[in-house]
Amino acid sequence: MAIAGVGAWSCNLADNKLSWTLGIYNIFGLPIDTVPDRQLAVAMYADDSREEMERLRAHAIDRGGIFTLDAQIKRADGEIRWMRISGEMVRRAGRSPILHGLKQDVTEGKLRSQALRRMAENxxxxxxxxxxxxxxxxxxxxxxxxxxxxxxxxxxxxxxxxxxxxxxxxxxxxxxxxxxxxxxxxxxxxxxxxxxxxxxxxxxxxxxxxxxxxxxxxxxxxxxxxxxxxxxxxxxxxxxxxxxxxxxxxxxxxxxxxxxxxxxxxxxxxxxxxxxxxxxxxxxx
Missing domain, CATH: 3.30.70.270 (Reverse transcriptase/Diguanylate cyclase domain)
Structure with a gap:
């Protein structure tokens, strides 16, 4: 999954504690020994992407279900990347509710799409x-x-x-x-x-x-x-x-x-x- 630019994530809603696989560290450009921290990750989002992510996240927590979002981030090394986030709200009897899902680096596809759009529109x-x-x-x-x-x-x-x-x-x-x-x-x-x-x-x-x-x-x-x-x-x-x-x-x-x-x-x-x-x-x- 990491080689394919994909990582799995989960967030325990009782304390917002995160869990990441290797692919998530690669997407954010963070060392593997970095303790996953939601505040740190959210700060890397572009403003528009952050607002939309928080809106979809709150909606999923409130009403359940799944969500998908293409978000722009600025990695730890300053590089601008795009990732596709999918998430699902899970409530389990006797256990804390969690959000979990996948994140995939889709930068190359986004750049190709933007180039084609510029050719068509400019x-x-x-x-x-x-x-x-x-x-x-x-x-x-x-x-x-x-x-x-x-x-x-x-x-x-x-x-x-x-x-x-x-x-x-x-x-x-x-x-x-x-x-x-x-x-x-x-x-x-x-x-x-x-x-x-x-x-x-x-x-x-x-x-x-x-x-x-x-x-x-x-x-x-x-x-x-x-x-x-x-x-x-x-x-x-x-x-x-x-x-x-x-x-x-x-x-x-x-x-x-x-x-x-x-x-x-x-x-x-x-x-x-x-x-x-x-x-x-x-x-x-």
């Missing part, structure tokens, strides 16, 4: 969420049950002069341009609920309502100004710009995602057609 060039994720998590959500709430605004960005860069310097330069834009976009909106590449040179950012409208407008304007910092690529130097369109819902908890997109898109293309524009068009509420 744009390969920029690393941002792709259009499929944008549509499934936002655009196609029902107004009665939106995915993002409270929602502050939908921001759309379209690069200026992107075709010219492709035509003059080639598609590799265009790719470099898109990557730099994505990096700058993520850096300027680090707390965004979702940042996605939704087209060739089109991007969307969804933000919460923590920031007042005026502050958001100012931040978008600053981003568009800072965006013009030069890009160096294979002995070439060029700049990129962008136009934005922003739409905010009247109610951050109940809104029509498609209607927001239509408004933001209209604001963006109105700005594109505006002579002497500053590169941003804001349509709030």
């Amino acid at each position: 744009d390969a060039l920029t690393g941002l969420a792709n259009r499929a994720v944008y549509e499934s998590r936002f655009l196609n959500a029902r107004s009665s049950a939106p995915s993002f709430a409270p929602l502050g605004a939908l921001l759309l960005f379209d690069l200026d002069g992107f075709k010219g860069i492709n035509d003059r310097l080639g598609h590799l330069a265009g790719d470099a341009c898109l990557r730099v834009f994505a990096e700058r976009l993520s850096a300027n909106f680090p707390e965004a609920l979702l940042t996605a590449r939704i087209g060739g040179d089109e991007f969307a950012v969804i933000v919460s309502n923590r920031e007042p409208d005026a502050a958001l407008n100012a931040r978008v304007a600053r981003f568009l100004t800072q965006l013009r910092a030069p890009i160096f690529w294979q002995q070439h130097m060029f700049t990129i710009g962008a136009t934005s369109g922003v739409a905010a819902p009247n109610d951050p908890y109940f809104y029509d995602p498609e209607e927001l997109f239509i408004r933001a898109d209209a604001a963006l293309y109105a700005a594109k057609r505006t002579p002497g524009r500053a590169g941003a068009s804001i349509s709030l509420k």
Whole structure:
């Protein structure tokens, strides 16, 4: 079992005394002579995993039955691992009740699963969420049950002069341009609920309502100004710009995602057609 990354455990509920097989010590990265201690083990759990484990444990103790959980831990050597916990509540006549079960190291499987999910959900060039994720998590959500709430605004960005860069310097330069834009976009909106590449040179950012409208407008304007910092690529130097369109819902908890997109898109293309524009068009509420 230890070679397979599996260990058995039990906890006497009368005194919370633990019993482990070798596999559990290996999962936690603890020496075999360590006295099993619940407080020590629980402290190694990531916060979310710890809360869920304690909830399932309490439910099993209260109502009986079994539970299963994939939990993230930080081993004694600092390495982050995943383990799958299965547990069962057992009450025996004349003896203390116990929780017992198995723990299995599932880190490699988790990493493979996460890699496959990133490939399916992320744009390969920029690393941002792709259009499929944008549509499934936002655009196609029902107004009665939106995915993002409270929602502050939908921001759309379209690069200026992107075709010219492709035509003059080639598609590799265009790719470099898109990557730099994505990096700058993520850096300027680090707390965004979702940042996605939704087209060739089109991007969307969804933000919460923590920031007042005026502050958001100012931040978008600053981003568009800072965006013009030069890009160096294979002995070439060029700049990129962008136009934005922003739409905010009247109610951050109940809104029509498609209607927001239509408004933001209209604001963006109105700005594109505006002579002497500053590169941003804001349509709030």
